[in-house]
Amino acid sequence: MKHLLRLPVLLLLLTYGCSKDIPVDGPELLDLFGDFQVLQPVQINRKQADFAQGDLLFLQSRFNKLTDWELVCTGLNSGAKKSITGKTRFLDSTNCTWNGSTTIFPMFKEEAVEMKLIIAEDSVLWRDTVSITSTRVIEGFVVADFETGIRPGWSSFVQSGANMSFVVRQNNSAAQGNRYYDMGGLVNWDWLIGMIEFPASAYQAPRFPLIPNPEKLYFNTLLYLPDSVENALLLFQFREDDNGNGTFEAATEDLYSLQCAAYTVNGAHQRLQKGWNKISVRYNELVSLVNGQPATPAGNGRHDPDKLSRISALFLANPTSGYSQMYMDYIIFTENASLEP
Amino acid sequence: MINILLKTPTFITLFRIGTPHASGLAVVFLMLIGQQPGVAQPNQPSKTYASSYSRGLLSIEKLEEQADSTVERMANPGYVLTDVGIHLNPHSALEVHAQMRIRSEYGGFWGSGLTLDLRQMWIRGVIDQKLRYQIGDLDYRLSPFTLQQSDEWILSTPSLLFTPQLEMIRYDLFQSGDLSRRQQGIALDFGWDLFSDRWNLASSLFTTRIVASDFNQTPDRLMSGGAVSLGNRNGTQIRFNYADLYDVNQTSASIRHLRHPVGSVRATIDGQKFRKRMPLRLETEWGQSKLEWVGQADAPRLTDGFAYAQLDYQGSGDERSLSAEVWRVGSDYRSAGAQTKRIDFDRSPATFRRLATDDQIRGINMLDLFRDGTLHRFQVQTGLMNYDPAYGNALPYGIATPNRQGVMLNWKRKQPADVWQHDLKLGMLMDIKGQGIAARRQFAIAEWNGSAPLHVILGWNKSWWLRASARIENTSRADGTGDLIDTRVDLTNRLLQLQTEWQISPEWQVFAEWRNYSSHGQDFYGVRNAYSEVIDYLPMSMNRTEHWAGLGLNYRVSNRFQAQCMAYSYQWMPPAESVSPKIRWNSASLLLVMKL
Structure with missing residues (x-):
């Protein structure tokens, strides 16, 4: 018994001996x-x-x-x-x-x-x-910065509505450089106000020169929402030429989308604040949509950025909601990290 | 030769505990392992039987706020509820129990205030008379440093006025007297007699789910562990405890997973059982813990340990007892099973939540702690919960409070009835690491409880007791930074209580109580991040006084039926310069509790 009574003393000494020699807990x-x-x-x-x-x-x-x-x-x-x-x-x-x-x-x-x-x-x-x-050089594939206007090979469609303005503007409001793309107008019979497309062929290639890993590739752009606009919706579409035949076939190939809106819409979307917004989305987080609702991709179901053949930007608004407007600048793909502007 | 302990008929009897207060098979397991005192055995139940617990509460509350002007508000809360339990015994080695709760709020008309819940459910039994099991709700504990609840300092002095309501909260939250923790999962128990029955080996294993996955960023969080105990007839026992709280990979999209194992060794030597009887009993425990988040590079990895020893002296004849505890718990020692508090101080009280004065949220006071069930919790929580230094600063997480070392002396004179009774506790503790400066805080604890039998002094037949309690807890630290800033700490929490209880018949008692509580001084409260590391200090200045006085009438028939009506007045007195109003809270209430 006498020897056993020494046990607690030994245990305490052992614990004291093992304690860390840091005198202060937390900040001073x-x-x-x-x-x-x-x-x-x-x-x-x-x-x-x-x-x-x-x-x-x-x-x-x-x-x-x-x-x-x-x-x-x-x-x-x-x-x-x-x-x-x-x-x-x-x-x-x-x-x-x-x-x-x-x-x-x-x-x-x-x-x-x-x-x-x-x-x-x-x-x-x-x-x-x-x-x-x-200024600093940003690594990545620049799809559009609008500094030299509309690039040959890009195509656009603009409805014949009121106050239509699908033009490149030059002033100090540009988020990057001196120019940006101004999309605006009033179309009271259709959601689509206008669109601009960036086919890979405009860059002298059948597909965009991107890495194949969708987890390491980021799609970035800068979007401006004017103070008075509450109804703007910009829909990006990414068409993949899965079979490599040079054309996109909607029934058998993948089409992924990204919605950027001034208001809350159904499904995944980027909610825009007033002023310039940086939009950065990892390529594998792009979703498949049909009429704004999640859907199964029509092709192989894989995100294959190295098969991307066309990017479309569709400017939309509810036809009953009146005039809408948005600026777009600096569309760029970056690797391993999102755009650091 | 190895014999299975569970073959004894004792197990079958223990297994058939059927009252709603039976704390479950897991506790029965621990009684064997931990040498806990036995519990009352009910009569042998039939194959299907019911148990019930019912209670009703009706009170009239009036709150007076005295600031620039006086505002009065009233509330009349009340409810009645019943817990109905069904026990099925298909055969002698299996019991199935389910308990429903039906609760009706007064004023809930035609069922609008009626709720119906499944309160608890378990299946327990024995397989081949060798392996005991319980599935579903179970109560489990290991040791005060690994898995066991601790008492809140402010609630550990019994109140004649409010302890019955506190007991209701504890019943509702499954906080049983043995400090076990209610969980949901499975527990197994088995054991052997060794070396011609001179030694026995008992084992207990458990796995419970603490948090269920949301299949997004919250994974399943389980607690698993158990105990292995080796003991002999001479009262010597060594026991290994282990509890691991962990997230299960792939049950969510999260790549961050908690790992929180705690292990200890507890040794007990009981001199009373030695051949040459000695009035001494020694308990020691030593252990280590680790808390880390796997998959999160910036999360810390906290490891630390503790050591504890307790020596009890039990006097013969005069029933005096003396015990001395000495312990040390490292500043990074974390044990979710032992350090999760019973009170959640981040919540707000349910009754009169907002004051009329400036529409401010009313802070928690001592009355709320005894009466408001929404402030209490029983689920295990990772890290260290917030606490109010005014209601216990020395050991806010019980004896497993990290960053403490010290000694505690307990003296008790427990005589047969009708003789003076006293107990005294004195403690001296100290921080292991200084809080924000190298100088460490010291904690002094003194508690005294005494009972005087007035009926003996006055020569009366009916019993009349006068009881008094005094508790003081002081935290102090000298200024350690010279003239740069004032880092002194001096916080004193003090409780004084007087009670009297007069038995006017075997069933009827009249009682009265007065309590004064105060907290004065200042300390720096450590603000912790999500990983329970101190990241900031808040200077806290306490200057509050509370007291209540009340009387009541109690009717009790055995422990099956109790009715209590009482009236009291409570006051909250903030300092004169405070923007908080002075509060007077008057109430009268009627309480009925029935157990069948």
Whole structure:
């Protein structure tokens, strides 16, 4: 019995011996409730950025405590914005780097950019202006950016309604570059207002040059919904030439769809907000629809992006709902990740 | 030689427990494994018999808010319900039980307030007199650190006014007195006598489903485990406990799966059963836990352990007992089966949920904790639930509270009736890791309960008792950061209670109770993320006082029928600078409970 009484002591010693030597649980109270101080003034690594050549801009600084911060970059010409946030004790290339990408459209141009570092405890802590000498290059297959107008080989159909505007426009409202495609009109007898098609043949190939793995391929586009429009619906259709005979046969080949709407519609769709929207969908998440309802694909039922032969964008609206409008820009396929604008 | 323990007729008798309060075969299993005290045996039931439990409650509630002006509101809630259970015994080794609940809210007219539910169902029996099983609803427990409920500190002092209503909630939520957890699944039990019956080996296994898949992002979550116990006639026992809470792959589209195994070894040595009798009993337990989310790279992997020892001294003759506990639970020790709280402090009270003052949600108070069943829960939950430091800060998750080490002393003088009775508990605990700073918090616990037989002092025939309780829990920490910020902690929760109970006939008792509860001081409350890691601290300043006073009349016939009517007044007194109003809550209620 006397020996057995030693057992609890041994167990406790064993547990103490195995304990981790970390004295503090959770964040330090000083970080949460202490006064904020800058230990190293904020500095930027360069005043000019050639993003096309891979330049990066980053800040360096040190604080006395864990700090919520936000770096806001604003294009002085385009109005583009980039926001980077964090909660750290320091700023450096690992947590506060800007590669020229955009948070709020339009995308940055070659322009002067104002950079502001905002600290919750101290409002704007630092401010400076840098210049972009070239914008970043986005990897991917660009279907359309409308910078050179309508490409030869694209085809369009526009109803003979009122105030029809299926045209490429050039102004500062473009999400990318200087031009975008403006689709609008009033058609009170049909859902279809107009459409534009991008056949692979317009790129001098029977099929789009895409990877075969639908899980690694993303379809991206930028869509603008005007403030006053509530009825817009853009239907993308993706036709696959499954048998490779150069033509799409609706009865035996796959047709996948993507609905982007200003309102809630039946089935899978992307709900649009006012202003520019980034739409990014993995290719294998495109669905088969017949009259807006889910349906079984007519072909092999596989998502085969390397067999994609035609993309169509159909601009639709309820014929009783009045005028509708939407802008479209920068249709691009990216691999492994969605578009980082 | 190996004999099957279950061949004994004792099992058959235990197996035939048929009251609705019988906590199930799994508990019977544990009685054998864990050397639990026996339970009363009912008469041998017929092949089909019924059991029932009925109760009714009617109360008149009046809430007064005293802020800039006084607002009064009233409510008259009430209901009647009955649980009807059917027990089928097709043969001596099989029992099927189903229990229906019919509940009618007062004012629900022509069935509009009537609900009908299947409350519980199980099948249990024995196969070939060797293997016992239970399928369906079952109550199960392993040890206080692996799978067992713990008492809420604030609810563990009995109240003559409100404990009957708390017992109703516990009955509704299957919170039985042995602290087992109600689950749904299957349990098996088997055992052997070894070495000429000098040792016995008992095993118990279980698998239960905690969460059902939605076939989208929520997978099936199961808990599986059991215990293997090896004991001898000298009262020495060693027991291995294991409980694993886990998500089942491929039952949903989620690629993230929980793995949460907990294991422990518990050893017991009972000196009373030694040849040379010693008044000592020693229990120790040591274990480890792991909590991780497989398939989620940014999720943490928490592993830690605990150690516990308890030494009991049982005096002979004068019935005095003394016990000392010492334990240490690591800051990353997680045990869903042991740490899931009975109270969900994220909920809001059901009665008078919104105050008239600024339309604010009314916070939970001590009265709600005793009376509001919607605040209580019994399902096992992963991680650590939120708690209110004002209602228990030292051990919010029971003895398995992580990041605690300390000692506890219990002294009891349990004499025959009509003699002074006391018990005293003193504890000193400490954080293992500092909360936000290196300095660690210390917790001091002191509890005293005493009973005075006034009828003996006054020479009366009818019994008249006066009972008093005092409980204090203090949390403290010195400032550890100099002048930078104030990190001091000093929080004191205090409960004082006086009760008197006068028996005017064998069935009738008159009682009265006064209770005062206060929580004053400040602490930093650790805010946890979905993985139960502390990610923030909220400075909490407590300055509240509550008290109630009431009296009632109780009519009781054995434990089959109880009627109680009572009236009380409750007050919530926030600090003067608070925007919350002072609350006075008066109520009168009538309560009937019948068990057949």
